[in-house]
Amino acid sequence: MKTKKFNEGIWNETINLRDFVTRNITPYHGTYSFLVGPSEKTLKLWEICKEGTKEERQRNGVRSVDTEVISGINAFKAGYISKENEVIVGLQTDELLKRAMKPFGGFKVVEKALSEHGLKPSDNLSELFSKYVKSHNDGVFDAYTDEIKKYRSLGYLTGLPDNYARGRIIGDYRRIALYGITRLIEAKKQDLAAITGPMTDKAIRLREEVSEQIKALKEMIAMGKAYNLDLARPAENAQEAVQWTYMAYLAAVKEQDGAAMSLGNVSSFLDIFIERDLEAGIITEVEAQEYIDQFVMKLRMVRHLRMEAYDEIFAGDPTWVTEAIGGMLADGRTKVTKTSFRFLHTLYNLGPSPEPNITILWSESLPQNFKNYCAKVAIDTSSIQFENDDLMRNSRGSDDYGIACCVSYQELGKSIQFFGARTNLAKTLLLALNGGRCEFTGTQIVEGIPEYTDEYLDFDKVMANFRIAMKEVARVYNDSMNIIHYMHDKYYYEKAQMSLIDTNPGINIAYGIAGLSIVADSLSAIKYAKVKPIRNEKGLTIDFEIEGEFPMYGNDDDRVDFLASNAVAEFNNELKQLPVYKDAEVTMSVLTITSNVSYGKKTGATPDGRAQGIPFAPGANPMHGRDCNGAIASLNSVSKINYDDSKDGISNTFSIVPKSLGANEEEQIENLATTLDGYFSRNAQHLNVNVLNKEMLLDAMENPDEYPQLTIRVSGYAVNFVRLTKEQQLEVITRSFHESM
Amino acid sequence: MYCHNPDTIETSGGTEYKIEELVEIALKMKPYFGKKGGVTVSGGEPLLQAKELIPFFKRLKEEGIHTNVDTNGRILNSFAKTLIDEYADLVMLDIKHMTEEGYFALTGVSCKETTFNFAAHREASGKNMWLRYVLIPEITSKPELLHAMGNYFKEFKTIEKIEIQPYHKLGIHKWEALGWEYQLKDARENTPEELEEAAAILKKYFKEVKIN
Numbered sequence: 001m002k003t004k005k006f007n008e009g010i011w012n013e014t015i016n017l018r019d020f021v022t023r024n025i026t027p028y029h030g031t032y033s034f035l036v037g038p039s040e041k042t043l044k045l046w047e048i049c050k051e052g053t054k055e056e057r058q059r060n061g062v063r064s065v066d067t068e069v070i071s072g073i074n075a076f077k078a079g080y081i082s083k084e085n086e087v088i089v090g091l092q093t094d095e096l097l098k099r100a101m102k103p104f105g106g107f108k109v110v111e112k113a114l115s116e117h118g119l120k121p122s123d124n125l126s127e128l129f130s131k132y133v134k135s136h137n138d139g140v141f142d143a144y145t146d147e148i149k150k151y152r153s154l155g156y157l158t159g160l161p162d163n164y165a166r167g168r169i170i171g172d173y174r175r176i177a178l179y180g181i182t183r184l185i186e187a188k189k190q191d192l193a194a195i196t197g198p199m200t201d202k203a204i205r206l207r208e209e210v211s212e213q214i215k216a217l218k219e220m221i222a223m224g225k226a227y228n229l230d231l232a233r234p235a236e237n238a239q240e241a242v243q244w245t246y247m248a249y250l251a252a253v254k255e256q257d258g259a260a261m262s263l264g265n266v267s268s269f270l271d272i273f274i275e276r277d278l279e280a281g282i283i284t285e286v287e288a289q290e291y292i293d294q295f296v297m298k299l300r301m302v303r304h305l306r307m308e309a310y311d312e313i314f315a316g317d318p319t320w321v322t323e324a325i326g327g328m329l330a331d332g333r334t335k336v337t338k339t340s341f342r343f344l345h346t347l348y349n350l351g352p353s354p355e356p357n358i359t360i361l362w363s364e365s366l367p368q369n370f371k372n373y374c375a376k377v378a379i380d381t382s383s384i385q386f387e388n389d390d391l392m393r394n395s396r397g398s399d400d401y402g403i404a405c406c407v408s409y410q411e412l413g414k415s416i417q418f419f420g421a422r423t424n425l426a427k428t429l430l431l432a433l434n435g436g437r438c439e440f441t442g443t444q445i446v447e448g449i450p451e452y453t454d455e456y457l458d459f460d461k462v463m464a465n466f467r468i469a470m471k472e473v474a475r476v477y478n479d480s481m482n483i484i485h486y487m488h489d490k491y492y493y494e495k496a497q498m499s500l501i502d503t504n505p506g507i508n509i510a511y512g513i514a515g516l517s518i519v520a521d522s523l524s525a526i527k528y529a530k531v532k533p534i535r536n537e538k539g540l541t542i543d544f545e546i547e548g549e550f551p552m553y554g555n556d557d558d559r560v561d562f563l564a565s566n567a568v569a570e571f572n573n574e575l576k577q578l579p580v581y582k583d584a585e586v587t588m589s590v591l592t593i594t595s596n597v598s599y600g601k602k603t604g605a606t607p608d609g610r611a612q613g614i615p616f617a618p619g620a621n622p623m624h625g626r627d628c629n630g631a632i633a634s635l636n637s638v639s640k641i642n643y644d645d646s647k648d649g650i651s652n653t654f655s656i657v658p659k660s661l662g663a664n665e666e667e668q669i670e671n672l673a674t675t676l677d678g679y680f681s682r683n684a685q686h687l688n689v690n691v692l693n694k695e696m697l698l699d700a701m702e703n704p705d706e707y708p709q710l711t712i713r714v715s716g717y718a719v720n721f722v723r724l725t726k727e728q729q730l731e732v733i734t735r736s737f738h739e740s741m
Numbered sequence: 742m743y744c745h746n747p748d749t750i751e752t753s754g755g756t757e758y759k760i761e762e763l764v765e766i767a768l769k770m771k772p773y774f775g776k777k778g779g780v781t782v783s784g785g786e787p788l789l790q791a792k793e794l795i796p797f798f799k800r801l802k803e804e805g806i807h808t809n810v811d812t813n814g815r816i817l818n819s820f821a822k823t824l825i826d827e828y829a830d831l832v833m834l835d836i837k838h839m840t841e842e843g844y845f846a847l848t849g850v851s852c853k854e855t856t857f858n859f860a861a862h863r864e865a866s867g868k869n870m871w872l873r874y875v876l877i878p879e880i881t882s883k884p885e886l887l888h889a890m891g892n893y894f895k896e897f898k899t900i901e902k903i904e905i906q907p908y909h910k911l912g913i914h915k916w917e918a919l920g921w922e923y924q925l926k927d928a929r930e931n932t933p934e935e936l937e938e939a940a941a942i943l944k945k946y947f948k949e950v951k952i953n
Contacts, residue, residue, distance in 0.1 A: 556769055632769075632770050632773050663951075664952075670777070671775075674774070674775030674776075674778065675773055677772070677773075677775065678770075678773030678775070679773070682772060
C-alpha cells in the first residue's frame with residue numbers, strides 16, 4: 001500500500017516544523033496497552049552496549065579515546081555497534097564509546113582530561129594549539145578583567161563556560177527529516193543573500209555565521225554518505241525519519257561537546273511518519289518500537305571527553321540529551337502521541353537510564369491515561385522529570401519548544417540561549433556582613449559596604465548591604481558573560497546546530513543563582529530570631545549564634561517563602577539593568593546541577609546555622625531536613641517563586657519513599673499524578689521525581705555492581721547513581737526523603 | 742496496645758490550633774486532593790473532640806473539601822452524632838476484634854458493643870462508611886473471626902469497602918521513646934499469603950476488600 005500524502009500548509013512554503021506537526025499530528029488518548037517489548041536485534045545491540053559501559057566503568061569512566069583526530073562532522077569513518085542488528089546507524093567516532101577530542105572550547109582542558117587517563121594529545125596537535133590555533137578559552141582569558149578573575153577564583157562565579165563548550169543550543173533536528181538538506185541549504189543561501197550593507201559589525205558577523213552554517217550542512221550530506229544515507233532529500237518513511245533526525249543530532253555532538261545538548265521535542269514529530277507507515281501497513285508496532293528503542297540506545301551512548309574537575313559541577317558524566325514529551329497545542333489538542341509512550345517505554349525495554357533526559361511537559365489537560373503512565377514510569381524508574389507546560393506555553397508564547405539542558409524553555413528552531421552557569425547568592429549575602437570582603441580571604445570584593453560592627457544582625461541593615469552586593473555581583477557576572485559568549489561565537493561557533501535554526505533567532509542570556517534556600521533561611525533567622533555573628537581577628541564572620549526560632553523555607557510559611565521569592569526577583573532585576581551581548585533577553589534560573597556540593601565548600605558559615613563547607617540544597621530546594629511539614633508544604637514553598645522572575649527555570653528535586661505515595665501501585669500512580677496536578681496548578685515550573693528508599697541507595701553504595709542502571713534524579717537531570725563520587729552519593733542520601741505527604 | 746501513633750493517645754498536651762488555621766492549611770493542600778482526597782481526622786480518637794470538630798468540618802464543607810473521620814467508634818454522644826450525620830462525608834470505622842474478650846485484651850476497655858452501635862447508627866444515616874481491620878497473626882487473623890465479621894456486617898448497605906491493615910511494628914520505637922512498654926512485642930508481622938487468605942474470606946461478604 002502507498003503511504004498517504006501529508007496535509008499541506010505553510011510548512012510547504014517556508015521552513016516551519018510547528019506548522020507541519022500541528023497539521024499532521026495524531027493525538028493519542030488511550031492507554032499503554034499497545035506497547036511491545038524490544039526486538040531481538042535491539043536486545044543483541046543492548047547487550048553489547050551494556051558490556052561496553054561496564055568496561056567503561058572498569059576503566060575509570062573512559063573506555064577509549066582517540067588522541068590523534070580533532071572531532072568534527074566528518075572526522076571519523078562510519079562506526080557501528082553490530083551492523084546487521086542496527087536499524088538506526090551512526091556513532092560519534094568509529095567505535096562504540098570511543099571519545100573524541102573537541103579542543104576548540106579549550107585545549108588545556110583536553111590535555112588535562114587525557115592526562116588523567118595517562119594519555120596526551122599527539123605532538124602535532126599540541127604544536128598546532130600552542131603556536132597557531134586559538135581556542136574559546138584563550139580568547140576569554142585575553143579579555144577577562146582582574147575583577148572577573150577574582151570573582152571566579154574565590155567562588156562567586158562558578159562553572160562558567162569559559163574553558164568548555166557552552167551547549168544549551170538546541171538545533172531543530174527534525175528539519176533534515178522533513179526537508180532534506182538540499183532544501184535547507186537553499187533557504188540559508190537566500191538568507192545570506194538578504195544580509196546586505198551597510199556592513200556593520202552585526203551584518204558582517206551574521207554573514208560569516210550563515211556561511212559557516214551552509215558549510216556544516218554540506219558536511220552533513222557527506223556524513224550521511226559515509227553511512228549510505230541520502231540526507232540531501234527528505235525522509236520518505238518512518239525508519240528514515242528517525243535515522244535522518246538522529247544524523248542531524250549526531251552532527252551536532254560530533255562537532256560540539258557543549259555541557260548540555262538537548263534533542264528538542266522529536267517524538268511526536270516522528271510519530272507522524274510512524275503513524276503513516278502503520279496505517280499503510282508497511283510496518284507493525286514491533287518495527288515502530290524498534291526504531292525508537294535503537295534511536296534511544298544511540299542517544300544513551302553519546303559521550304564527551306571531560307576532565308575530572310568537571311565532575312564537581314556536572315556529576316556522573318551527563319550529556320543532557322533532553323527530550324521534551326507531551327504538552328498541549330495552542331489549539332487545545334494534546335501533543336501526546338503513541339510515540340510519546342514509545343519513548344517512555346524504552347525505560348522498560350532497555351531498563352532505566354539517565355539519558356536521554358526525558359522531560360514530561362505536564363498540563364492539567366493532558367490525557368489522563370498519559371498522566372498515569374508517566375506517574376508509573378516515574379515510580380518504577382526515577383528517570384524522568386516534569387515541567388509545567390501550561391505555565392511555559394502561556395508565558396513564553398509557543399507550543400513548539402524543547403527544554404535546554406535541565407529546565408529551560410527554548411522555542412525550537414526560532415531561539416537559542418547563552419548558557420551562564422550561576423552565581424553564588426549565599427556567598428554574596430556574606431559580603432553584606434563582611435564589609436564587602438570575602439569571608440575566607442578578606443579580599444575586597446565589593447566597595448561601598450560599611451563594616452558591620454553591631455553585636456546582633458539587623459535585618460534592614462543587612463538587606464541594604466545585600467542589595468549593594470547583589471548589584472555589584474550582577475555587574476561582574478554580566479561582564480563575564482558578555483566576554484564568554486562573544487568569544488564562543490568567535491572561536492567555537494555551533495555551525496551544525498545553528499544551521500538547523502532560523503538565521504536570526506531570538507536569544508536569551510541564561511543567568512543562574514545557587515544557594516537560594518540558604519539566603520532565605522539566613523534572612524529569616526536575622527529577621528525572626530536574634531543572630532549574633534562570631535568574628536575572627538580580621539573581623540570576618542566565621543560562625544553565628546542564633547537565639548530563638550525562625551521560620552524555614554520549605555514549610556509553606558509565607559514569612560520566609562517571601563524572602564526567597566523576593567531575593568530571586570531582586571537579583572533578576574539587577575541583571576536586567578545591564579547591557580547584553582547580541583541584545584539577548586535576560587532570563588535567570590534557580591538551578592545548581594550538582595554544583596551545590598562544591599558551592600557549599602566555597603562558602604563560609606551562614607546566618608541560618610549552616611556550618612562552613614556544608615553543601616547547599618540543590619536548585620530551588622529547601623535545605624535538607626528543614627522542610628519537615630510534609631511533601632505538600634515543601635512543594636508549596638517552592639511554587640511561590642515567581643516564574644516571571646526566573647524564566648530560565650526553577651528546579652525542584654523531590655524524593656519520596658514509595659509507601660508514603662500509597663499502599664499499592666494503583667494508589668501510588670493516582671497520588672503522584674494528583675500531586676503533579678496540584679503542584680503545577682500553583683504555577684510551579686519544574687519537578688524531578690524520585691520514588692526511592694534510602695536503604696536501596698545505601699546498598700548501592702556498598703554493592704555498585706548490582707546496580708549498574710540505578711538511576712536517580714539530581715537537579716534537572718538524572719545520573720547513574722553508581723557513577724557519582726562518594727561525597728555526592730552521601731549528599732543525595734542526606735536530602736529530604738518525604739515520608740508523609 | 743499496638744497503636745502506631747502512641748504519641749497521639751494522651752488526651753492532654755499536643756499543639757492547639759485555631760479552626761481557621763486548620764482550614765487554611767487544608768486550603769493550601771486542596772489543589773493536591775484530586776478527585777478522592779480531602780481531610781481525615783484521626784488519632785488517638787478524634788471523636789473525643791467531636792464538639793470542636795463540628796465547626797471545623799462545617800467550614801471544610803463550605804470550602805468544598807471532602808471530610809472523613811477515622812474512629813474506633815467508641816464515642817457516640819450527641820456531638821459525635823451531629824458531626825458524622827451532618828458533616829462527615831465518610832467514616833472509617835476501626836473494628837478491633839469480634840469477641841468481647843478479644844476486644845478487651847487488645848484495648849483494655851469493653852466497648853465492642855459501642856462500636857457495633859456506632860456502625861448501626863452510621864448505617865441508619867445512609868452515609869458512606871469503610872471498615873478497617875488490623876490483621877494480627879493468631880490474635881485477629883483467625884478465619885472464624887473473619888467469618889463472624891463478614892456475617893455481622895454483610896447486610897450493611899453503607900459499607901463501601903473493608904481495608905485490611907497488615908500488622909506492623911513501626912510504632913515500637915515510638916512506644917519506647919515514650920518510655921512505655923510495647924505490649925505486643927511477641928506478635929509477628931503477616932506473611933503475604935496470610936493477607937491474601939484473609940482477603941479471600943472477606944471477599945465473600947464485602948463489595949471491596951483492600952489490603953493496605
